[in-house]
Amino acid sequence: MQPNPLPHGSPQPAQHPPMIAVHNMSKLYGEFVALDRLNFDVQRGEKIVVLGPSGSGKSTLIRTFNRIEPHDSGSIIIDGKIINEKTSLTELRCMVGMVFQNYNLFPHLSVLDNCTLAPQLVRNVARKDAQEMAHNFLKQVGIPEQAHKYPIQLSGGQQQRVAIARALCMQPEVMLFDEPTAALDPEAITGVVSIMDTLAEQGITTLCVTHEMAFSRRIADKIVFMDQGRILEITPPEQFFTAPQTERAQNFLNQMIRY
Amino acid sequence: MAALSFFAAKNKVCKPNKWASALLIGLLGTGLALSTPTMGRAQSSSETVPSFVQDGTLTVCTNPTLPPMTFIQGSDASKPEGMDIDVVRALAQRWHASLSLITMDFTGLFPSLAAQRCGLVISGIIQLADREKNFDAVAYQETALTVVARANTPPIKSMAELSGKTIAVQAGTSYAARIERENVSLAAAGKAPILVQQYPTEDQVVQQVLIGRVFAFVSQDVELYYRQKQLHGKVRIILKPDYQDYRHFAAYLRKNKQDRALLSQTIAELEQDGTLAKLRQKWSLSSQAEQALTADESSGGFNWQSFFSALFSAAFLKGAALTLGVALLSHFIAILISIPMAVALNSHKNSALKWVLKAYVSIFRGAPTLLQLLFIWNALPQFFPIFREQWFTPFLATLVALSINESAYQVEINRAALSAVDGGQELAADALGMKRKQVYRYVIFPQALRIALPPTINEFISLLKTTSLASVISLQELLAITQVQVARTFEFTEYYAAALVYYLAMVFFFLFLQKRVERRFSWADRKKATANAA
Numbered sequence: 153m154q155p156n157p158l159p160h161g162s163p164q165p166a167q168h169p170p171m172i173a174v175h176n177m178s179k180l181y182g183e184f185v186a187l188d189r190l191n192f193d194v195q196r197g198e199k200i201v202v203l204g205p206s207g208s209g210k211s212t213l214i215r216t217f218n219r220i221e222p223h224d225s226g227s228i229i230i231d232g233k234i235i236n237e238k239t240s241l242t243e244l245r246c247m248v249g250m251v252f253q254n255y256n257l258f259p260h261l262s263v264l265d266n267c268t269l270a271p272q273l274v275r276n277v278a279r280k281d282a283q284e285m286a287h288n289f290l291k292q293v294g295i296p297e298q299a300h301k302y303p304i305q306l307s308g309g310q311q312q313r314v315a316i317a318r319a320l321c322m323q324p325e326v327m328l329f330d331e332p333t334a335a336l337d338p339e340a341i342t343g344v345v346s347i348m349d350t351l352a353e354q355g356i357t358t359l360c361v362t363h364e365m366a367f368s369r370r371i372a373d374k375i376v377f378m379d380q381g382r383i384l385e386i387t388p389p390e391q392f393f394t395a396p397q398t399e400r401a402q403n404f405l406n407q408m409i410r411y
Numbered sequence: 412m413a414a415l416s417f418f419a420a421k422n423k424v425c426k427p428n429k430w431a432s433a434l435l436i437g438l439l440g441t442g443l444a445l446s447t448p449t450m451g452r453a454q455s456s457s458e459t460v461p462s463f464v465q466d467g468t469l470t471v472c473t474n475p476t477l478p479p480m481t482f483i484q485g486s487d488a489s490k491p492e493g494m495d496i497d498v499v500r501a502l503a504q505r506w507h508a509s510l511s512l513i514t515m516d517f518t519g520l521f522p523s524l525a526a527q528r529c530g531l532v533i534s535g536i537i538q539l540a541d542r543e544k545n546f547d548a549v550a551y552q553e554t555a556l557t558v559v560a561r562a563n564t565p566p567i568k569s570m571a572e573l574s575g576k577t578i579a580v581q582a583g584t585s586y587a588a589r590i591e592r593e594n595v596s597l598a599a600a601g602k603a604p605i606l607v608q609q610y611p612t613e614d615q616v617v618q619q620v621l622i623g624r625v626f627a628f629v630s631q632d633v634e635l636y637y638r639q640k641q642l643h644g645k646v647r648i649i650l651k652p653d654y655q656d657y658r659h660f661a662a663y664l665r666k667n668k669q670d671r672a673l674l675s676q677t678i679a680e681l682e683q684d685g686t687l688a689k690l691r692q693k694w695s696l697s698s699q700a701e702q703a704l705t706a707d708e709s710s711g712g713f714n715w716q717s718f719f720s721a722l723f724s725a726a727f728l729k730g731a732a733l734t735l736g737v738a739l740l741s742h743f744i745a746i747l748i749s750i751p752m753a754v755a756l757n758s759h760k761n762s763a764l765k766w767v768l769k770a771y772v773s774i775f776r777g778a779p780t781l782l783q784l785l786f787i788w789n790a791l792p793q794f795f796p797i798f799r800e801q802w803f804t805p806f807l808a809t810l811v812a813l814s815i816n817e818s819a820y821q822v823e824i825n826r827a828a829l830s831a832v833d834g835g836q837e838l839a840a841d842a843l844g845m846k847r848k849q850v851y852r853y854v855i856f857p858q859a860l861r862i863a864l865p866p867t868i869n870e871f872i873s874l875l876k877t878t879s880l881a882s883v884i885s886l887q888e889l890l891a892i893t894q895v896q897v898a899r900t901f902e903f904t905e906y907y908a909a910a911l912v913y914y915l916a917m918v919f920f921f922l923f924l925q926k927r928v929e930r931r932f933s934w935a936d937r938k939k940a941t942a943n944a945a
Contacts, residue, residue, distance in 0.1 A: 218842055220838060220841055220842060242844045242846070243844075244844075245841070245842060245843060245844030250842040252835060252838065252839060252842075254835055256836060256839035257839075258836065258839070258854055258858075259858065259934055259935060260861070260932075260935075261934075269843075270843035270844060270845060273849050274844040274845060274849075275844075302934040302940045304934060304935065304937045305940050305941055318843070319842075319843075
């Protein structure tokens with residue numbers, strides 16, 4: 153294995169410590185190296201979009217931040233706390249929310265109960281307060297009238313909005329989006345993307361794995377480009393989309409444009 | 412009554428039919444070896460009381476389906492009556508002991524004696540040399556074998572005339588073996604053998620002749636004298652073969668010379684003082700009764716009055732309640748056991764526990780339920796004497812057997828249901844910070860329940876009917892009650908119909924319940940969810 157060609161990180165002129173600091177972090181599936189000695193920081197309120205071909209380790213990367221995929225070596229520090237096997241998962245997951253490609257709403261619960269279950273169980277929020285908060289977030293994602301329906305009665309775009317509201321109800325400081333629009337039709341994508349725009353404006357730290365180039369270009373502070381478990385580039389979006397540094401990134405962008 | 416000798420009469424002895432008996436006999440061998448040395452410990456102080464009378468109680472096993480020797484007359488299936496019961500009552504009185512009667516299936520009598528569940532077996536059983544290899548026997552009543560056919564059949568002169576004909580006998584009795592010996596002679600003479608059909612109860616044997624499926628049945632004279640009232644002269648004795656070795660009914664006990672001597676002495680005393688003579692009169696065990704077996708053809712047809720009185724009888728209600736109770740409780744326990752097992756089996760880790768659980772499921776799904784019941788009731792006490800004690804009732808044994816058996820099936824249902832819940836559900840719940848228990852309780856189980864419910868209700872309905880097997884270990888559930896009542900009255904159709912009504916009513920109730928519960932799962936169906944919201 154070669155050292156990561158882009159040792160990025162510490163010498164950044166930041167007044168505040170980074171929200172997420174990743175140092176030499178690796179993840180293995182048996183012999184297979186899924187993530188290979190990654191280094192990078194995410195500042196508080198920063199929006200990061202992770203791009204790369206499928207199988208490059210994008211989803212695995214963001215899943216290490218809420219420890220749904222525990223990393224094997226190196227370190228991850230979130231908000232000053234080292235993430236390892238001793239970390240309280242409850243605390244970590246209150247701080248880091250996640251939205252999935254397939255929404256993964258709980259089909260047996262109403263939209264409202266989807267949003268209030270975890271706050272009640274995990275954060276010990278009173279039922280009434282949890283419902284009030286849920287109504288607020290459902291309003292924010294634009295579907296306040298769907299609160300009493302079951303997920304199966306909603307369209308894909310509406311379900312993904314509920315999933316976002318559900319994650320927000322935990323009042324996280326970091327939001328992870330794992331290809332949130334990949335299963336949606338173009339019209340629904342627009343709706344979900346506009347919600348993510350709003351969240352970005354509110355200053356919540358965001359990491360998003362996506363193939364939405366326009367969205368990435370518009371909201372990302374940085375693009376992280378990955379291939380084969382490594383980070384090849386960490387650059388501002390303008391630079392990434394106009395003058396990518398690596399040949400691999402160029403090829404990737406050419407492929408995307410062809411679609 | 413005359414000393415007619417018959418052959419195997421309804422002796423219900425240790426010739427349990429079929430595979431179950433083969434296994435049990437094997438187990439018996441060990442059991443006897445273990446149990447014999449322990450006898451005689453309790454009452455050694457008293458010389459006049461046999462050692463099988465323990466703590467002042469004479470415990471007797473009987474299969475109450477052989478009137479007038481031992482049978483159920485009233486509606487309480489736990490209170491047998493008859494000649495045999497009066498004999499042991501007299502014995503208990505002589506020994507100043509209280510009498511405890513245990514009723515059970517015929518094939519369970521000797522295993523229970525070996526397992527020390529009872530001290531004596533008395534159930535209209537023929538005294539046979541074969542049986543005396545393993546147990547001691549003391550005769551108390553003369554008897555004779557009879558061949559009985561429908562009323563219009565002419566008498567025959569010898570067993571050889573039955574060549575090529577079909578006759579019915581009760582399973583577990585030694586009649587079949589006796590007929591085999593006839594068949595050897597028939598074969599030597601170049602004639603066709605007698606064909607034998609075996610039925611689990613005496614009343615079914617009689618029924619085969621009444622409906623004309625078989626030519627004749629083999630029975631004991633005493634029973635026939637009693638039954639002629641029920642049979643309304645529809646049958647007659649066509650032959651009384653004189654078999655030397657089928658002349659006496661005997662009470663059986665575990666091998667013990669001293670006990671046997673005491674028992675014979677007491678029976679001889681009862682004979683001398685006229686007690687037994689009085690009892691014979693009471694139960695019509697006299698040859699005069701034979702003459703009463705004459706025609707008086709009465710009509711068949713469905714007796715609605717019997718049907719309704721059975722349907723609303725306390726006995727049937729109790730039997731149905733017991734059936735329902737055993738099924739509900741054992742399924743409940745099975746579900747409790749099976750959930751953690753299914754969760755463990757569904758985990759991705761490969762552990763030793765998983766192998767143990769797989770073995771458990773394979774064994775208890777593989778072995779016939781009836782065998783498991785018999786094993787727990789009859790074999791377990793051979794290894795663990797604690798299971799002989801009174802607290803281990805047929806109800807408890809059934810509960811244990813059916814719970815274990817059912818859990819093996821339920822595990823598979825649960826496992827399939829759990830793995831049918833999308834993996835993304837657990838992922839999402841994890842990402843929301845829920846603890847393992849919360850993930851299962853609030854997210855996975857409610858969804859798995861919807862998938863598991865229909866096959867679970869199916870299993871329950873099947874289990875409800877499986878409880879009828881427990882009649883072999885003397886549980887007085889619905890079918891056992893039905894059979895006992897049929898043996899008493901011979902009104903097959905009416906009592907079967909009443910039992911059918913109970914079974915169907917229970918099953919329909921649970922199907923209805925299933926529909927109601929499924930409505931609560933409308934979240935899984937877009938149309939229904941919308942309809943419910945509207």
